[in-house]
Amino acid sequence: MTAPGVADPATPASGTDPPAGPGDAERDAGSFRDPSGFIFWHDGQPYRQIQRSFAAEWDAFEASPLKQRLIDGGRLIPYETAPTERAQSADAHAVIRPEKIEFISYPYEWTFGELRDAALLTLDAQLDAMAEGWQLKDASAYNVQFRAARPILIDSLSFEPLEEGAPWVAYRQFCEHFLAPLALIARRDVRLASLLRADPDGVPLDLASNLLPWRTRMDFGLLSHVHLHARAQRRYAGNEDEGDIDAAKGARISRQRLEGLIRNLRGTVERLRWEPAGTEWSDYADHTSYGDAATADKARLVEAFVGEATGSRLWDLGANTGRYSRIAADAGKRVLAFDIDPAAAERNYRQLRTEGRSDILPLILDVANPSPGIGWAGRERRSLLDRADPDITLALALVHHLAISRNVPLPMVLGLFADLAPWAIVEFVPKEDRMVRRLLATRRDVFPEYSLDGFRAAATERFEVVREAPIEDSLRVLFLLRRR
Amino acid sequence: MLELAYIDPGTGSLIIQTAIAAAIAVPLFFRHQIGRFLSVVRRRGDEDKPSAPLHDSTRGR
Numbered sequence: 003m004t005a006p007g008v009a010d011p012a013t014p015a016s017g018t019d020p021p022a023g024p025g026d027a028e029r030d031a032g033s034f035r036d037p038s039g040f041i042f043w044h045d046g047q048p049y050r051q052i053q054r055s056f057a058a059e060w061d062a063f064e065a066s067p068l069k070q071r072l073i074d075g076g077r078l079i080p081y082e083t084a085p086t087e088r089a090q091s092a093d094a095h096a097v098i099r100p101e102k103i104e105f106i107s108y109p110y111e112w113t114f115g116e117l118r119d120a121a122l123l124t125l126d127a128q129l130d131a132m133a134e135g136w137q138l139k140d141a142s143a144y145n146v147q148f149r150a151a152r153p154i155l156i157d158s159l160s161f162e163p164l165e166e167g168a169p170w171v172a173y174r175q176f177c178e179h180f181l182a183p184l185a186l187i188a189r190r191d192v193r194l195a196s197l198l199r200a201d202p203d204g205v206p207l208d209l210a211s212n213l214l215p216w217r218t219r220m221d222f223g224l225l226s227h228v229h230l231h232a233r234a235q236r237r238y239a240g241n242e243d244e245g246d247i248d249a250a251k252g253a254r255i256s257r258q259r260l261e262g263l264i265r266n267l268r269g270t271v272e273r274l275r276w277e278p279a280g281t282e283w284s285d286y287a288d289h290t291s292y293g294d295a296a297t298a299d300k301a302r303l304v305e306a307f308v309g310e311a312t313g314s315r316l317w318d319l320g321a322n323t324g325r326y327s328r329i330a331a332d333a334g335k336r337v338l339a340f341d342i343d344p345a346a347a348e349r350n351y352r353q354l355r356t357e358g359r360s361d362i363l364p365l366i367l368d369v370a371n372p373s374p375g376i377g378w379a380g381r382e383r384r385s386l387l388d389r390a391d392p393d394i395t396l397a398l399a400l401v402h403h404l405a406i407s408r409n410v411p412l413p414m415v416l417g418l419f420a421d422l423a424p425w426a427i428v429e430f431v432p433k434e435d436r437m438v439r440r441l442l443a444t445r446r447d448v449f450p451e452y453s454l455d456g457f458r459a460a461a462t463e464r465f466e467v468v469r470e471a472p473i474e475d476s477l478r479v480l481f482l483l484r485r486r
Numbered sequence: 487m488l489e490l491a492y493i494d495p496g497t498g499s500l501i502i503q504t505a506i507a508a509a510i511a512v513p514l515f516f517r518h519q520i521g522r523f524l525s526v527v528r529r530r531g532d533e534d535k536p537s538a539p540l541h542d543s544t545r546g547r
Contacts, residue, residue, distance in 0.1 A: 036492050140493050171491040174499035226506040234498035250497040259507040266510045
């Protein structure tokens with residue numbers, strides 16, 4: 003840790019906002035809300051500058067047993083102290099280099115179980131902090147990331163000394179970022195998770211209260227933290243009454259009661275359950291359209307093609323419950339297992355937790371409608387394609403859904419794969435296949451280009467065909483493609 | 487605390503949270519009291535065990 007005062011001369015040549023470019027420092031577009039510090043990037047590594055205004059709190063945190071307890075417990079990202087010459091401006095107190103998260107994902111891409119585990123992590127960190135005389139000053143879902151398939155807090159500046167008698171400032175944020183969306187998924191409809199994508203500040207509590215079934219008022223936790231909380235927000239909205247402002251500023255809560263509140267929130271979150279059944283694909287893996295011989299041959303080909311492609315980061319698009327993600331991971335790849343179906347992704351997550359695997363992370367994605375950039379200037383939370391850097395795209399039993407169900411021409415489908423990664427392993431499912439016949443059963447076939455020849459032509463626009471192998475006992479063909 | 491907060495804790499959120507925390511504390515308090523009462527009763531029961539039933543039946547009179 004830097005001694006106080008040493009940070010003073012640590013000013014880069016320009017002092018402020020150096021131009022962004024490869025190797026140059028660049029302030030992270032999503033790191034501006036908390037004035038106590040910010041993230042910037044240098045040579046592809048994340049750094050966090052701590053401002054002088056937060057120096058006392060930071061030095062105390064660094065010296066506290068809490069810091070080590072959180073890091074050792076896997077609740078806070080480990081970091082190293084960086085040279086203060088790295089600082090981006092003269093008002094820096096210190097600079098740290100946190101461990102880099104391999105892929106930044108956002109709450110609207112998480113499964114129910116992932117969001118729930120992130121919520122529990124946040125509350126457990128708050129309980130840890132309180133035990134040491136500290137507290138979380140924010141409870142943003144964006145402060146949680148998945149590292150080795152487990153949630154971890156990435157904001158080392160989230161902790162401040164606990165002020166005896168003060169209420170929890172992050173109570174509202176916790177309810178909006180975690181409790182409301184979890185309750186909506188568990189008690190109303192899993193598709194309401196998309197509300198997180200609609201608003202970077204979480205789900206407004208009055209909206210959650212309106213959407214939740216009336217019977218959720220029978221649950222003390224949901225009644226209090228969502229319904230009554232929403233009513234209180236409405237009642238005191240606008241800060242029109244001086245008396246209300248005084249009441250809020252004077253609100254006191256003993257440490258024991260505060261702990262009771264956090265534990266009650268934790269119990270409320272734990273009681274929320276969602277069983278992944280009844281959505282589109284979750285039973286698909288058990289009811290595939292081809293036999294054992296084809297399945298075995300496909301697995302063998304995928305393993306061989308994955309072994310031939312170079313690089314370690316693989317995106318499995320349409321991963322379902324992760325059968326082929328596991329084959330890729332067993333071959334040494336680190337896998338993001340995307341699926342459009344929240345139930346399939348959730349089943350995959352639960353299974354992976356049971357297996358104790360850390361090399362596969364399930365995420366929710368509609369390939370035809372990937373996460374856009376949201377928040378300030380549309381850049382605070384980056385679009386999925388902006389965050390994409392896989393070496394290999396794996397797209398099994400996916401292309402026909404994009405080309406036929408979603409009317410995306412094959413050259414555009416292959417073009418997206420080429421934009422994503424230098425390698426692609428793609429399964430082509432012809433019109434004669436039972437699954438495609440089903441897709442075309444009730445609609446006019448407006449897809450004359452959808453054929454094996456059409457696929458080859460589309461692929462060779464951007465790729466070179468390295469391997470092409472028919473899958474035994476089926477009409478399907480597996481391709482290994484390398485970008486030109 | 488409020489001076490340091492960079493997010494808006496919300497007027498209603500601050501006020502309702504103290505009320506909810508108080509409501510949570512009520513059953514906790516009673517549970518604690520009931521627990522104390524039961525442990526006292528149990529202890530007394532244990533103390534009473536070696537005593538003769540006749541002695542016990544005379545106690546209330």
